[in-house]
Amino acid sequence: MATPTRSIANEIQLQVREKRPFTIFTVLKNRWFLYAVSITAFFLVWDTVAYRRVFGGGLARPQEVITQLGKMMVDPIAGKSLLGHVWASTQRILIGFSLASIVAVPLGLMMALNRYVNAFVRPVFDLLKPMPPIAWISIAILWFGIGEESKVFIIVVGTFVPCLLNSFNGVRLIEPQLYDVVRMLGGNRRDEIIQVCFPAAFPAIFAGLQISLSIAWTCVLAAELVSSRSGLGFIIIQGMTLSRPAQIIGGMLVIAVVAWGMSLLVSGLEKYLCPWKREVMNQ
Amino acid sequence: MAYEEVKVKTPLGLRVLPFASLLLFFGTWQAIIDFGVVPNTMLASPVQVFKLFLLKLTDPNPDGAVLMRHAWTSVQEAFTGYILSLLVGIPLGLMMGWFVVAEGLARPIFELIRPIPPIAWIPLTIFWFGIGISGKVFIIWIAGIVPCVINSFVGVRMTNPTLIQMARTYGASDWQIFRQICIPSALPMVFGALQIALAYCWTNLVGAELLAADNGLGYLITMGRRLAMPDMVVLGMIMVGLTGVIIGVIIDYVEKRLLAGIRR
Numbered sequence: 095m096a097t098p099t100r101s102i103a104n105e106i107q108l109q110v111r112e113k114r115p116f117t118i119f120t121v122l123k124n125r126w127f128l129y130a131v132s133i134t135a136f137f138l139v140w141d142t143v144a145y146r147r148v149f150g151g152g153l154a155r156p157q158e159v160i161t162q163l164g165k166m167m168v169d170p171i172a173g174k175s176l177l178g179h180v181w182a183s184t185q186r187i188l189i190g191f192s193l194a195s196i197v198a199v200p201l202g203l204m205m206a207l208n209r210y211v212n213a214f215v216r217p218v219f220d221l222l223k224p225m226p227p228i229a230w231i232s233i234a235i236l237w238f239g240i241g242e243e244s245k246v247f248i249i250v251v252g253t254f255v256p257c258l259l260n261s262f263n264g265v266r267l268i269e270p271q272l273y274d275v276v277r278m279l280g281g282n283r284r285d286e287i288i289q290v291c292f293p294a295a296f297p298a299i300f301a302g303l304q305i306s307l308s309i310a311w312t313c314v315l316a317a318e319l320v321s322s323r324s325g326l327g328f329i330i331i332q333g334m335t336l337s338r339p340a341q342i343i344g345g346m347l348v349i350a351v352v353a354w355g356m357s358l359l360v361s362g363l364e365k366y367l368c369p370w371k372r373e374v375m376n377q
Numbered sequence: 378m379a380y381e382e383v384k385v386k387t388p389l390g391l392r393v394l395p396f397a398s399l400l401l402f403f404g405t406w407q408a409i410i411d412f413g414v415v416p417n418t419m420l421a422s423p424v425q426v427f428k429l430f431l432l433k434l435t436d437p438n439p440d441g442a443v444l445m446r447h448a449w450t451s452v453q454e455a456f457t458g459y460i461l462s463l464l465v466g467i468p469l470g471l472m473m474g475w476f477v478v479a480e481g482l483a484r485p486i487f488e489l490i491r492p493i494p495p496i497a498w499i500p501l502t503i504f505w506f507g508i509g510i511s512g513k514v515f516i517i518w519i520a521g522i523v524p525c526v527i528n529s530f531v532g533v534r535m536t537n538p539t540l541i542q543m544a545r546t547y548g549a550s551d552w553q554i555f556r557q558i559c560i561p562s563a564l565p566m567v568f569g570a571l572q573i574a575l576a577y578c579w580t581n582l583v584g585a586e587l588l589a590a591d592n593g594l595g596y597l598i599t600m601g602r603r604l605a606m607p608d609m610v611v612l613g614m615i616m617v618g619l620t621g622v623i624i625g626v627i628i629d630y631v632e633k634r635l636l637a638g639i640r641r
Contacts, residue, residue, distance in 0.1 A: 123477055123478065124481075125477060125480070125481050127481070128477070128478060128480075128481020128482055129481055129484070129485045131481075131482065132481065132482045132483070132484070132485045132486055133485045133486075135482075136485070136486050136489075149504065149505050152501065152504030152505050153501075153504075153505075209391055210390060210391065210394060213390075213391050213394035213395050213398070214394050214395075214397070214398045215398070216395065216398075217395045217396075217398050217399045217402075218398055218399065218402045221399070221402070222618075224617075224618035224619070224621045224622045224625075225614050225615075225617060225618040225621075226579060226580035226583045226584075226617060226618075226621070227580070228496075228580060228581075228583045228584040228587060228595075229583050229595070229598060229613070229614045229617045229618075230614070231587060231598075232587075232598045232599060232601060232602040232610045232613075233420075233602075233607070233610050233611070233614065235602060236418075236419050236420075236602060236605075236607055236610065237419055237420075308494070311494050312494040312495070312496050312580070312581075312584070315494050315496045315497055316496050316584045316587065319496065319499065319500075319588060320587060320588070327497075330497060330499075330500050331500060333500060334500035334503060334504070337504075339501070339504060342500045342501055342504075343501070345497070346493050346497050346498070346501075349492075349493055349494065349497055350489070350490075350492040350493045351492075353492040353493075353494070354492040357492070
């Protein structure tokens with residue numbers, strides 16, 4: 095967006111605050127009040143549904159989930175406590191994610207900067223791109239067995255695509271005026287790349303990393319669901335085989351928290367590393 | 378002619394390189410199997426895959442269905458989930474963008490569910506729906522709904538405030554502003570969601586079928602692994618990619634047609 099827009103919500107709130115002091119109506123329309131109502135209602139409905147056994151024992155009550163989480167913290171499952179399983183999944187993601195980004199980001203930059211590299215890599219990449227990473231699980235197991243390598247391989251395959259595409263597009267979508275400025279000031283091709291390309295493509299690269307991270311979570315879970323002895327996917331699938339819904343839901347909650355924390359970490363890193371990024375409308 | 382037509386010549390290298398790279402890719406793939414660098418139990422050569430493709434068009438053995446039936450099952454599941462997620466997600470996102478009450482009530486639950494990868498729902502889904510089609514549709518629905526809600530929400534929020542203030546000045550009601558200003562201005566973002574949601578749906582369909590299925594492309598891949606037939610695995614992967622591309626092209630066409638009347 096060329097012109098900075100203000101959130102509509104701000105505008106409405108200001109008006110409401112001026113016009114209406116403190117009535118039941120304003121309380122009912124207060125955002126935080128509604129949030130609280132929503133969360134409470136969610137847990138109440140969940141508890142009622144679980145208590146009435148609408149899904150025939152396929153849903154645990156919230157307090158059972160919390161008890162189960164506490165139990166998993168202390169009692170190890172398959173030789174590892176809950177934190178151990180969290181670390182097992184995180185470790186796989188970190189290895190696969192860093193391998194993929196170390197190869198894919200420079201490759202994407204090179205493809206954008208050099209037509210010949212692009213012409214050579216692009217067709218093969220386009221050929222492999224439409225296959226969902228989860229479809230690679232079977233072949234990964236055929237190649238690497240059911241150990242760590244196959245899981246890391248799937249994560250690498252899954253995260254490679256968004257990393258490469260985003261760094262490629264990041265360079266491609268740089269405003270041409272920026273190049274003109276550097277040329278006017280007497281810079282050569284090298285200056286263009288170092289002074290303009292890298293800093294301008296940085297936000298796009300980070301957006302790619304952010305997408306990769308969520309895909310990495312999907313991949314690692316899928317791999318662990320198919321075959322594994324550790325990790326959060328294993329906790330969920332074991333909950334299924336032992337028909338313990340509390341364990342499944344507990345595992346899902348832990349996944350949500352860890353995935354959310356990791357994406358928060360990446361966006362924090364982005365703010366720290368590239369403060370020149372323009373503020374985009376918050377979602 | 379008023380101006381001269383300038384022809385930009387692409388260098389020979391640039392025109393040849395894409396074909397060379399594809400040729401090299403398939404050549405290496407065929408060669409590492411023919412010369413035994415990679416054993417045939419781990420990877421099938423392109424020729425073998427193509428032969429199996431021709432065979433599977435008519436022969437339901439050994440996995441119980443012909444190729445087109447697998448593909449049709451997958452497409453059916455993906456589309457049901459996709460359409461449902463559009464039907465629920467887009468109106469929800471639009472409402473969340475404009476009405477404070479809708480946002481306040483729906484957002485916390487949405488934020489709670491959003492970071493959970495759809496794949497993680499599989500075990501619960503099997504408990505709730507069994508391994509039939511409804512379970513898979515549920516997972517695809519969850520996968521597709523997230524981008525729908527986010528995109529339409531952001532689309533409404535990005536409406537030019539000047540337009541809204543103008544409408545207010547002329548005495549438009551909340552509902553009128555929502556219907557006549559917010560929704561049209563959010564449409565490009567909403568159509569963008571069509572493509573993203575489809576990609577999510579398709580990825581997660583394969584995941585859902587890998588675990589629990591008796592039919593479909595993901596099932597074909599799993600059976601290939603169980604029977605130790607690498608050619609079947611590769612065929613399944615190629616079919617998933619190909620079908621995904623075909624659906625993507627169709628959706629892209631629909632999106633272009635829908636967007637044709639909208640100026641941005």
